[in-house]
Amino acid sequence: MSKFLSTRAGTWTGFGAAALVLFGAAPLLLSGFRLGLLAQFLCYAIVAVGIGLAWGRGGMLTLGQGVFFGMGAYLMAMHMKLADAEFRNGPGSVPDFMELAGLRELPGYWVPFASPVFTIAAILVLPTAFAVLLGLAVFKRRVKGAYFAILSQALAGAFAILLIGQQSMGGFNGLSRFRYFFGYNLDDPVNQQMLYFIAAGVLLVVVAVALQLRRSRYGELLVAVRDAEERVRFLGYDAANVKVVAYATAALFAAVAGAIFVPIVGIISPANIGIVPSIMFLLGVAIGGRASLIGPVIGALAVAYAQTALSEQFPSAWTYAQGLLFIVVIALLPGGIASIAAATKRFRREPVTAEAAA
Amino acid sequence: MSQAALTCANIEVDFDGFKAVNGVDLTLDRGEVHFLIGPNGAGKTTLVDAITGLARYTGSVVKDTAEKGAVELRGKKVHHIARHGIGRTFQTATVFENLTVAQNLDIAAGSGRSPWALLRRRKHLPDTVVNVMEQIGLTGQAATPAGILAHGQKQWLEIGMLLVGDADVLLLDEPIAGMGHDERETTGRLLHDIATDRAVAVVEHDMDFMRAFASRVTVLHAGAVLATGSVDEVSNHPRVQEVYLGTAHPTAPSNDMEPADAATA
Numbered sequence: 001m002s003k004f005l006s007t008r009a010g011t012w013t014g015f016g017a018a019a020l021v022l023f024g025a026a027p028l029l030l031s032g033f034r035l036g037l038l039a040q041f042l043c044y045a046i047v048a049v050g051i052g053l054a055w056g057r058g059g060m061l062t063l064g065q066g067v068f069f070g071m072g073a074y075l076m077a078m079h080m081k082l083a084d085a086e087f088r089n090g091p092g093s094v095p096d097f098m099e100l101a102g103l104r105e106l107p108g109y110w111v112p113f114a115s116p117v118f119t120i121a122a123i124l125v126l127p128t129a130f131a132v133l134l135g136l137a138v139f140k141r142r143v144k145g146a147y148f149a150i151l152s153q154a155l156a157g158a159f160a161i162l163l164i165g166q167q168s169m170g171g172f173n174g175l176s177r178f179r180y181f182f183g184y185n186l187d188d189p190v191n192q193q194m195l196y197f198i199a200a201g202v203l204l205v206v207v208a209v210a211l212q213l214r215r216s217r218y219g220e221l222l223v224a225v226r227d228a229e230e231r232v233r234f235l236g237y238d239a240a241n242v243k244v245v246a247y248a249t250a251a252l253f254a255a256v257a258g259a260i261f262v263p264i265v266g267i268i269s270p271a272n273i274g275i276v277p278s279i280m281f282l283l284g285v286a287i288g289g290r291a292s293l294i295g296p297v298i299g300a301l302a303v304a305y306a307q308t309a310l311s312e313q314f315p316s317a318w319t320y321a322q323g324l325l326f327i328v329v330i331a332l333l334p335g336g337i338a339s340i341a342a343a344t345k346r347f348r349r350e351p352v353t354a355e356a357a358a
Numbered sequence: 359m360s361q362a363a364l365t366c367a368n369i370e371v372d373f374d375g376f377k378a379v380n381g382v383d384l385t386l387d388r389g390e391v392h393f394l395i396g397p398n399g400a401g402k403t404t405l406v407d408a409i410t411g412l413a414r415y416t417g418s419v420v421k422d423t424a425e426k427g428a429v430e431l432r433g434k435k436v437h438h439i440a441r442h443g444i445g446r447t448f449q450t451a452t453v454f455e456n457l458t459v460a461q462n463l464d465i466a467a468g469s470g471r472s473p474w475a476l477l478r479r480r481k482h483l484p485d486t487v488v489n490v491m492e493q494i495g496l497t498g499q500a501a502t503p504a505g506i507l508a509h510g511q512k513q514w515l516e517i518g519m520l521l522v523g524d525a526d527v528l529l530l531d532e533p534i535a536g537m538g539h540d541e542r543e544t545t546g547r548l549l550h551d552i553a554t555d556r557a558v559a560v561v562e563h564d565m566d567f568m569r570a571f572a573s574r575v576t577v578l579h580a581g582a583v584l585a586t587g588s589v590d591e592v593s594n595h596p597r598v599q600e601v602y603l604g605t606a607h608p609t610a611p612s613n614d615m616e617p618a619d620a621a622t623a
Contacts, residue, residue: 218476224454236440236469
């Protein structure tokens with residue numbers, strides 16, 4: 001099965017089947033409300049693909065993807081708030097939450113986000129550039145392992161606290177009550193479905209990019225850096241640059257996911273991007289299998305679904321179940337759900353290829 | 359073609375006041391298998407660390423390169439030094455265990471690849487990789503994950519990774535540690551084979567292996583060079599015999615040269 005999927009025909013079959021489910025079966029079978037939930041989960045899955053690349057393949061335990069998710073989300077939210085204000089009160093108007101806070105003048109850094117093109121460019125460039133600079137600063141100094149994990153987690157915490165203090169960014173409440181997404185009315189179910197299709201399409205693209213990276217020479221090099229960074233350096237590579245590419249790619253994925261998340265869910269606040277959500281992103285990847293391509297997607301969807309389903313019925317128990325699940329997976333199945341097939345193969349004493357075991 | 363590929367002058371490595379290497383001069387010539395021997399703590403591995411950029415030092419290391427002539431390596435980063443043609447192995451073989459033999463060699467051959475080339479899939483193995491795989495006798499294991507190779511094969515793979523990377527100064531740290539008799543013979547012949555157009559330095563404790571395959575020997579003791587010369591010259595050197603007291607004539611029963619004064623080990 002995994003042999004077939006690694007061939008060209010297998011790849012197309014896999015993508016075809018995924019497209020059939022996402023674009024065909026899901027919209028047919030799910031109600032508008034459920035489809036909206038799935039769209040939200042797909043955003044988490046997009047983040048998870050990036051974490052799978054940076055952590056599973058690159059060995060960088062990115063505990064702070066909320067930072068990049070939040071950047072993408074807030075950049076998009078700024079544009080949507082400005083578009084709403086413009087629709088109500090004409091160009092240059094102040095968004096409603098600023099009026100309530102007594103701000104009469106639009107802060108300078110908000111102004112360019114009235115442009116849709118600028119906003120999209122900013123979403124694609126700013127978080128990625130930040131990740132490149134941060135990555136260079138950290139990896140050139142050979143900060144890694146737990147130190148890197150703590151640093152990235154602290155960053156997510158600091159970013160959330162910073163935003164809480166910014167009245168011009170909505171403070172603790174964040175940005176919400178959006179009416180339009182690039183001119184499309186968000187109350188219209190058809191447009192809600194369009195957002196779902198965008199999320200599904202982006203997920204497929206992101207998985208395709210991750211697949212190409214994994215199969216390229218760069219993908220092999222990244223695994224080499226993960227397993228023996230020093231050795232790679234003695235072969236003449238700057239290992240820091242290799243890591244930065246994966247880290248920045250993961251950041252870009254998270255930022256795009258955040259940007260799509262905002263119109264789908266209708267709110268972005270510091271509570272969506274701090275330490276706890278960042279750990280949630282990671283949890284799905286760990287459960288699904290960080291080193292595999294599809295494992296993180298499955299894991300992210302499963303965890304998000306379980307959270308929604310279980311927290312409705314047992315609001316207080318979910319957190320414990322989540323912690324328990326994490327412990328069980330790390331202790332018994334470090335390769336995640338994706339490694340079950342390989343584990344049973346090993347059990348039957350069949351030879352396992354390096355790729356399946358990795 | 360006895361031409362100096364690497365010239366070290368007055369190398370000093372200072373670990374918080376302790377001079378692990380104390381004023382070493384060393385020349386590695388192409389065409390020679392140059393053994394570095396000495397008691398534990400003599401500074402052999404530290405010297406290799408210094409040359410490859412892992413340990414800070416004073417003095418100078420000059421590499422003769424084809425493109426740029428003589429290049430001073432001191433102060434350069436590890437990966438820049440590697441790109442100037444200095445390759446090293448470690449006491450414990452370090453290969454990429456989750457990747458296959460072919461993938462290991464392909465990575466080692468590719469430090470000069472453009473980002474564009476890196477982002478694409480490998481279509482076929484480069485010729486150098488195929489040739490080196492033959493040379494180190496691992497052609498049959500091309501698709502085998504390096505992690506499940508035999509110990510000796512890992513050492514050969516690591517040497518092969520330096521060969522495909524076009525290193526012409528090879529610094530090998532105990533390449534036959536843990537090998538059986540036949541594997542040692544094979545490794546010794548491999549070293550001479552690759553030394554025809556390269557400089558090979560071998561840090562080793564095994565005296566029989568040294569006697570069989572050394573073109574030149576440098577004895578280090580307490581961070582300084584005690585003697586340099588052919589195997590015979592060095593074994594008859596009075597100071598060398600003194601340092602290896604108890605095995606004054608280094609043909610003692612033990613293969614391992616256990617020093618009398620290895621206090622710094």
